[in-house]
Structures are given as structure tokens and as C-alpha cells.
Amino acid sequence: MAPRKRQVQGTDAANGKSSPIKGVSKHKLVPKSRSGDEDSSKKNATSVWYKIGIVFLAFIIGYTHRNHIANMFERDRHFSHLSTLERELAFRTEMGLYYSYYKTMIESPTFLEGLDQVMSDNITEFPLTINTLKRFNLYPEVVLAVGFRIYEGVNRALQRPTKMCWNVNRGQGLSPVQSCEGLGEPSYFYVEHVFFLNGLMMSALFLFGTYLSGSLFGGVLTVASFFFNHGEATRVQWTPPLRESFAYPFLVLQMFLVTHLLRSQKCSYIHSVFIAMSTVMFMLPWQFAQFALLTELIAVFATYVLGYIGSRKMKVFLMGLWGGFLVSYVLLFGNAMLLTSFFFSGMFIITLIVLLEPAIEALRIPPLIWIVQGGMLAVGTLGIKFAVAKLFNIADDAHIGDIFRSKFSDYKNFHTMLYTCAAEFDFMEAETPWRVLKTLLAPAVIVVLVVVVYNLLSAEYTRWTNRSEADIYIRKQTNRSKPNAEIVYHLFQLAAFTIMAVIIMRLKLFWTPHLCLMTSLLASRQFFGWLGSRERHYAMLAILVACMGIQGYSNLQTQWNIRGEFSNAPLEEMVEWIKAKTTKNAVFAGPMPTMATVKLCTNRPIVNHPHYEDAGLRERTKKVYMMYSRKPVYEVKKTIQDMGVDYVVLEDSWCVRRSRQGCSMAEIWDIEDEANQGQTPACAVLRDNPEPHFKKVFQNNVYQILKIT
Template sequence: MSLRTESGFYYSYYKTVVEETPFVAGISKLMYDKTVEYPKEVNAFNRFNIHPEVIVGALYRYVMPWLNTTEHVQCHMVDRGAGFTPVQSCVGVGVPIFFYLEAIWVMAGLNVAALFLHAMDLSESFMGGFLAVMQYFSNHAECTRVQWTPNARENWAAPLLMLQSWLLSIQLQDVKRKNYIPLQVAIFILNCLCLLSWQFTQFIFLVQIAIFFIMEQLRIISTFNLSVFLHSHYCGLHMAILLLQGNDMLKSSLYASLFVVVSLYCMFFSGFRVKIKSRLDLIEEIFWVILRIFVVGIASIYLKKFICDFLELEEDGHIWDILVSKFTDYKNFHTLMYTCSEVFDFLPFRSIKNMTNSFLIPYVVFGVISAFYYWFVSLSCAEDLDKPKLKEQEVEDEDSGIENTTENKPRKGDLDVIDKEIRAKLEERDAFVESVKSINIEAAIFFNISLLVVYGVMAALVMRLKLLFSTQLCVISSLVFKKKYYVYPRNVNRLIIFILILGVFPMLWSLVNNMYEEISHIDEFSDYSQEELLQWIMRQPIGAYAGSMPVLASVMLSTRRPIVAHPHYEHLEARQRAYTVYKVYGRFTAEELYQEMNKLRVSYLIVERNYCYGKSDRGCKFSDIWDVETGDSMRERPPLCHILLTESVDHFYPVFMNAQYSVFRIHDISVRGISVNAQLIPVNLIDAFINSVII
């Protein structure tokens, strides 16, 4: 019960893999699942990112004979006080849920290890890696949600993404191409695993391809390097689509479209580049770079639209609606379902404040400034090296007054001589152009800084994504230990080192306070209202349940009863089902809802009092959300849930009720004429009467 909403939804698949005998039966049940969107049959591998649960579940089944001992499982009875029956509680890695959580903690540890390796490689210093890890734990609440929602998809994918970006940085630094094949294989496998673990990975990879394409346009990397990068995505994308059994959202993603367009560019158009010899050539190339980036972006959008129209898909339409709602007044039911949740709100100022107090952001600002200053200094040095050469050429071209006489000097009107002079001036080296061409921007550093900027924009728009931004900040903070960036004057260097040493103290202060606060959380979970509901459901005959997405996830996990809606929102039909079920909290008629429930073949409707009577200062009550969706036409009606909870309504008969939940049995048309005054008959008698009528 403590695994709620999305967490309970995903854990139910792990539970299926662990409990079904034989193992193949569990896999078959996932591929032909009639529980999650009753009565429709759903392939869970295709629709949901459940591969982590399947892998961990298979591993548990393999090691279970060695874990089923008193050494790994300890059980005891818990007395819950007067009025409540005692329950048995078992702990230890031999218990399925603890084995599952241990796997998540291992991934969290892998994330820190990958962070250390990435930062150490980028800064070329052990201290850089150590600083990144210290900053990670100083800002642990900003860098991860693993302590609150352990099996969230990002907790599986974040360590793999960190490893992938580390290997990409190594690949960009490997100029001699000694380890290209091992790196390619490792990156391709990680790309595939990331796509299997988290549906949002496609947007991260979209950003990566865009950054690499821009780097190629700016000649920071070669077309060969871009092609190698695309090859790893080609293998990873196709393997992921195969293992996801043709996931529609991935096939129709902007990531897949951009990959195709950039690949076509590399194959057919990458050779059309201006050879820069003069400032005019430089301006012309800048124009073509901007045009190419614009054309690739537009072509990718149109290709995505064509694929979506051809396959008749609208899987990620809600994501673009959310983005539009962030910048405009556009709102609908689905955007409000997201934006009313705190994790999908804008990044709060307190997060920036916390990361500044721990000296993370100051370290990052200094590291980025140092990198750009180092590149600027290299540009200045290139200009200084070109000046003597130009002066030597001027001396050689001066007239000595011995060989050239007045008779030998060309006449001003000689067209051949004028043409030669023009050609000589055009071919003369331009010091500015040569210095621009000689800029040596480190590809790995540029890639990681660009990634940081994009992650920052994502985090600013959606707070849930701040883990990407804050972790990347930890990586970039390691640049303060990159020795070759200290090209400042000696006096400035001393001052900078002194300031950086002073920054260690606020970091350690934040580290101690943060760790103490997180370790001090010792809580106990209990929800007797939901426990009563679930126990009642388990005593009923099999039937499909409708209700809010969080409670339906608990029903699916704890009772194994069919449900008609679920928390995984990245599918058009799933959103439509949730839209239909949540009408119970809108200003609709009972007849309208009854017709909708009949189409879904719902047996029981669960109504929650806190959703029905809840208050919100942000306009996030369900009645407010439905008012935005339906307009002013129905504002005079009371919410349907108010009527169901206070009056007797045809087709909806109360069979269970406690302080938080009410369950209504929904009749089909064959028994719609039967009416019972539910308020005068005990719940158990009503249920017995209804069951006897149906039988």
C-alpha cells in the first residue's frame, strides 16, 4: 500500500513476474494483460516501460533458493493497537519488495559512481570527481527523488544516462580513435537500456542529436564524429523499438524524426560546405549554417507530423499541450492534471537558493567562465602568432628601389596587372579569419555545457526534471580543478584559489545539514481507510473498478482486480479513459456518467471524498478543472460526486462506505429499473441483495 500511484502501478508488474509460476506464464500475462484497461487486452511490454521490473523479477526468481533462509528473511508480528488486528511484517533481502528496493539502491549508487568517473575525466583531476560527489550529496534533495518515489522511471534511467554521457565525453576526447569500437558497443547498449527504462529518454536523446548537429555545423567535431554518434543511436533506437514491440510513442517521436533527417544530411549534403578563405566566405558560411539548422528543424517537425498522420497516432500530443500551456493561457483537462501537480510546476526559487548556498552554482559559473576564457586566450594567441608572418610578407613585398625602375613599373591602366593585384589581395591571408579557424574548442566540454543549458530550461519548465539539471551542475562544477584553464595572471590566480577554498565551507555546511535532515526521517505508513477498502474488494466477486488513478493503481497491485484506468498517461486511449472516469467529479448528470461507465463495462465506481470536497487556492479542485474544460454552460450544476454521496441515484448503488472512500455498484440496463433506498439499508445487505439479483 505504501507504493502509490505510478510506483504501485509499476511494482504490480514486478509482483506478477515474481509470483506467477512458471516464469513464462508471468511473461505471457504481461503480454496479454486484461487487468490494466479492462476489458481491452494490453501488451504491457509495448505500452509501458516495465523492463526494469521484469529483469529484477527474473533475477529474484533465480536467486530465491539462496535467499529463502532465516539469514535473509526475518519476520515478526506488529501490534497495531486496539481495534486493529496484528499483522506479520517480514524484512530482509529475501522478501520480494526489499529485493526490489535493494536493486533501486544499487542503481542509485551506480549513479554516484558514474558521476565521479564523468567529473574526474572531464576535469582531468581526482579532486574534480570528488568535488562533484560532495556537491551531489550536499544537494541530494535537488538531485534525486529516489528517497521518496524509489521506483520512478528516472531513478532507473538516470545512472544509465550518466554513464552514457561519460562515454560520449570519452569518445569526443579520443582523437586517435583507439577505443571507438568498444565505446560504440557500450554506448549503443546504454542508449537501448535508457529508452527501455524511461519514456522521457527520447527527449534527452533528441537534445543530444541537436547538440551534436550544431557542433558539426560549427566545425567543433567532424562529420565522421557525427556519423559515429548517429550510428550508436541507430542501433539503440531500433533495438529499443524491437524490445518494446513497436512502441508507438517512440516510433512517432520527434527524436526518431530528427535522427532520420540528420542522417540524410550526413549521407547526401554534408559535403556542401564553404571553404573559408576570407571574411566574405565566413559570412556566407554563417548564413548557410543558420539555414541548415533551420531546414533540419522544420524537416524533422514535418516528418514527425507525417508519421503521426500516416500511423494515426497522437501519443505525445499532451506533452506539446503542456509546453504551450507553460507559455500561454491555454488550458484543458489534461494539461491541468499535470500542472496542478507540484512536480510538474515551474522550478521553485528555493531550489536555486539551495544550490547557491552550497556553492554549487558559483563553482559552475566559475568553471564555465574559465573554459570560455581559455578558448578566448587561445584565439588571442593565434592572432599574435599570425602578426609576425603578415609583417614579414609586407617587408618582402616592399620595393627595394634596385630591381624595379620606373620603366619596369606596371602602368595603372594595364588590365592584366590590375587583375593580378586583385587576385593577390583575395588570396592574401586574413588574420581574423585564420584566428577564427584556429579556435580550439574542446568538444567534450562544449557538449556538457550545452547539455547543462538545455537541462536548465527543462528544469525551469518542469520541476520533476531538475534532477537532470542539478546532477549536470555537479559534473560541470568539477571544471574548477581543470589546471590548464588557470591562464589568468598570477595575482588573479591566487585570489581565485583563495575564493574556491572558502567555498568548501558552505558546501560542507550544506552537506552536513542535508544528510542529517534526510537521515532523521523515520516515518510509519498507515492508511486504515484504504486498507478497509482493499480488504472489502478482495471479498467481492471479480469485477472491473473505476476511480482516480492513484487508488486504481493500489487496487490493481493489492487485489489483482481489473481496472479501467491507470497512472501511465503517455497513451491517447489511457488519457481518454481517465478523462471519462474523472467525470464523476465534474458537473455532469448521472445518466451521462452511467452511459460512459457502461461502455467501459465498469462494475464498481470508487469515489474519494478528498477529491470531491477538496479545496485549492490554485484552481486545482476537480470542479475547477472541469469548469475550465466545459466552460460556463454547466456552472450552475453541483458536482456529480456531491449528488452520489448525498442522494439516492439510479444506476449507482452504494455498497461500501467509510471516512474516505465510497463504492457504488453500477447496474446494467437489464436491472436499471430496480431502485433501493440505500441510506436506509446497511451496506452488507445492499451488496447481498444486488449480488442475488444479478445471480
């Protein structure tokens, strides 16, 4: 088909009629449709290859991060040369507790029998029977147990080996052990999938930075910053089974989807579906997810209050959160902490505020509207949370309020001191800001914040000087939208994560990665186009990455140089004694970390454990820890005996250690047991002479096992 002929015409300003433009020949113009199509096809092909290249680069980055953390884990513990028992001993505290349920599900005759044991567990909090799948967020272990059984079954049918074993001479008077390596080894299968998931997290973070900045260099900046500050951003390489190792990657995905929703010109409830799915995957593995989601909820709500998004987009976001919350609540069998969480009450009151938008907007004065919305949020959230807790008599999360109260006042009790005396629950250590300063991460983010906030305020001033435009943007449309809504959301999100990290040092795992993400905006031409041409801009960023790498590479070398070999002969000796010398129904009590190991390695019933998010369990632990108080030994014996305990594990280090002033166990007890202040701690008495209330049946240089007489 011949291309259409085109005549160039102009418009007569006087009569509005079109006429040929003077001075332009009326001869046929060279047809451009075919060459235009070819150019368009080339651009589309280039775009496709560009996207494929970005995905491939994301895969390489994820694979690199997976190897990075896996190699650090191996160098730290020489995991490949440990026996099965030693690997289990290496999973201390909560890690051992979580891993024990995975072990139960893969060792039972069938998966369903193992799942039933987990859901009707009478070993973890003897003599109670509890649903640990509900209490401990064990869905990662369920998924991995299913995967392991399928993997083993398929390879067994194909007669393919899944692991290699050899004898390892341990030296130092220890007997040789058999060590197996390969995915057929349960612990290997477990940790390898944790590392794989966190490799995917790094891929997602790279794509996130690229999307947020609109530049491939933004993704590179995000990843480089993360690697250079790796020790401040994650601890998955040291503690694979912890809940954050499974949950945080899905928070990155969830925030990515929220960012896409806020940037999209049109939104539909398909966005809600994807947000709901990622929210479920984040909430199921980790009880703390509700607090991170609360900060996200408030950050998006603040974006809505400032008029950057309308009620339509806010409803789509809320629908996603509600869907994720309700599905998680059902799958966690009505976990009480979800129902009494600030996240639930915050969602409820924000949904109400959005539905009442027409009535609130009738106030017309923006500052007054903001005061009403903020007041409703604060009063409503607190009121609903405490009303629900009172109505259902739920106190499982009461300790969280006590912890915050103790940080900003002189309030103290036994439980808050156990938390705040641990470094990870204390205020952010002074070295952390200095570390992110030396890698230039903090200065880079400060530059981003100054430039971005200046641009946003300038844009706001321009809109408010043009009233008609401001009215269109701000108040009259349910589907209203301002540019950079997703950037405003991330500013509020970073502020929330900063506050969390300052108050509780452990939560810098949210803060540092988000700092890395915000550095991606340095590559945004929208905000930093004033630096000059694209080539000049990116050359400056390359220089910045090189400067960040000076300290960053030193940090990486420090991590690479961490080398060790796990060995805990005293704990191994005690575990072997328990398996050989006690009956299968013998009940144990002792320090929380050790009890997790006793359950994992011996499957003996225990009465307390490290998962402290339950009011009943906290009181049980307090009773057990009476042996580190100054109370009379006979009173300690009676309290522990009434719990059905047969054996008590006594660790001398718990009796004498003191992380700082006021943090020895005896000093913690002095807060609530003033009557016995000045007395010799019961643990010191038991260590020297446990008779007649207890009988010493096992002892090495670290542990004693006392049998209640």
C-alpha cells in the same frame, strides 16, 4: 648487455653538419637508459596504484550513497516493520502500477507464464488486452523478476533462509501483522536493487567528474555538491519504483561515454557500440528518455556545427544513437511514441546534414553554413515528426505539445490542466534557485561558465587571427578536432537541462546533477591554473567545499531528520473489503492513483490507471473523471457503465481539494463543460445520495465504493 654509448653533438649552422659541441668533454657519459627504465617503471606502477585508488574511492562513495538513500527510505516509512500489504500500499500511483507487474512475474507458476500475463494483460485496461511490456517500459521489472526467482531457487536448493519474519503490534486499534525482512521478501529485493543501482550511479558520477576535470579533486567536488544538494538532485529515496530511478544512472554512463568520444584523438566504431549499449539501457526503462537524448543530440550537433568535431566523429556518435534507438524500438515491440518522437526525426535530419557536409561546406562562409544547418534541423525535425504522426495516425504524445502550448499561452484543456495543476509539472518553483544559491552550487557554476567561455573565446580569436591554422582546424578535415570539444558539449547540455528544468520542475533531476558535474571544472588546471601553484589551487577548493558544507550539512540533517511510519488504515480497509466482498472479475474505476493500488493489491480489473502516455487511456480517464464534473448523475452513470464498470471508487478529497485557483476538478471540467457551469458537482451528489443510479456498498472516512445498479 652494455648500454649504448652516447655522443652529444651539435649542428653547425653554416653547413648543417653535425659536430661535437664545443666545451663538452668527449669522455663517456653516464648511461641513463637503465635508470630511465626504472623511473618509467616507478611512474607506471604509481599510475596503476593511483587508478586502483580512484576506483576503490569510487566504490566507497557509491556504497555511501546507497546507504544514504536506503536509510532515508527506511526512516521515512519504517519499511522494515511493515507487512507485505502495507509495503504494497506504500507504492502509490505509478509506483504501484509498475510494482504490480514484478509481483505478477514472481508469483506465477513459471517466469514464462508471468511474462505472458504481462505481455497479454486484460486487467489493466479492461476489457482491452494490451502488451504492458511495450506500453510501460517494464524491463527493469523483468530483470528483477528473473533475479528474484534465481535467488530464491538457489537458496531453496541450498536450504538457506532468505528472510526473517516476526509479528508487529501496530497499536491504534489495528490488528498485529507479520513483517519479513531480507532479500527473500519481494519488496525488499526490489528496492535494494534500486538503491544499489543508484549507488553505482554516484560512483560513475565521481569518475565522470574526475575524468572531465583531469583531477581527483574534480570528482570530490562533484560528489560533495550532489550530497549537499541531494533534495534537488534526486527523489529515488522517496519513490524507488519510478522509471527515472532505473534510467538516470544509465544516462550518466551514456554521457560519460559521449564525453570520452569527443575528447579522444582517434575514434572508431567501437565507441558506437558502447554508446548504443548505454542508450538501450537508458531508453528501455523510461519513455521520457527520448527527450533527454534529444537534448544530447542537439548539444553534440552544435559542437559539430561550431567545428569542434568533424563529420567522422559525428558519424560515430550518430551510429551509436541509431543502434540504441533501433534495438530499443525492437525490444519495445515497435512503441509508437519512439517512432513519432522528436528524437527520431532529429536523428534522421542531423544524419542527413552530416552526409551532405561537402555540399553545405561549399558555401564557405561559416555564418551562412550555420544558418543553413540550423534551418534544416528545425524545419526537418518538425516536418518529419508531424508527417510520421499523420501517416501512422499516432497521437499518443500529442498531449506533450499541448502542455508546452499551455505554458506559453492561455490554451487549456482537461488533460493539460491535470498536468499543470500538479506541482511537479509546473514551472520551477522559486525556492529551487535559492536553494542551490545557498549551497554555493550556483555561484561555483557561474564562475566555471565565465572562465571556461572566456578561455574558449580567446582560443577561437587566436585561431581566427591565424587563418592557415583556422583552416586546418575548422573546415578541411572530416576527422578535424579542436581542443575542449567535450567542454563545449557540456555547456550546451547544461543549457538544455536548464531550460527543461525551468519549464517543468520535475526535470530538475537532470539539471542539478549536471550543475554538480560542472563544478568539477574548478579543479581543472587547464582552466584554473592561473590561481597559482597546485597546492594553492587545491587549498582554495578545500575552502570552497567547507563553505558549501555549511548549508549543505544543514540540508543533509534536514533529510536525516525526516522520520515517519507508513500507515494508511482507510486504504487498507478498502482493499481488504474488495478482496473479501467482490468477485475476481469485478471491474473498478476511480482516481488514477487508487486504481493502481486496487490492481496491485487485489488483482481486480481496472479501466484506468496513472500511466497517462496513451491517447486512448487519457480519454478513458476523462470519462471516469466525469464523476467529479458538474454533469447530471444519470449521464455519469451511463458513460461509466458503457465502459463495463461494476464498481466506482469515490474519494471525497478529489471532490473538494484545490491546489490553487482554477485547479479543483470541477473547475478543470468547467473548461470543457460550459453547459453545466454552476451546477453541483456529481461527486457531491453521489456522496450524499447515490440512489437510484448507484448503491453505496462500502464507506469509511476517506473512501466510498459505489456499485452501479
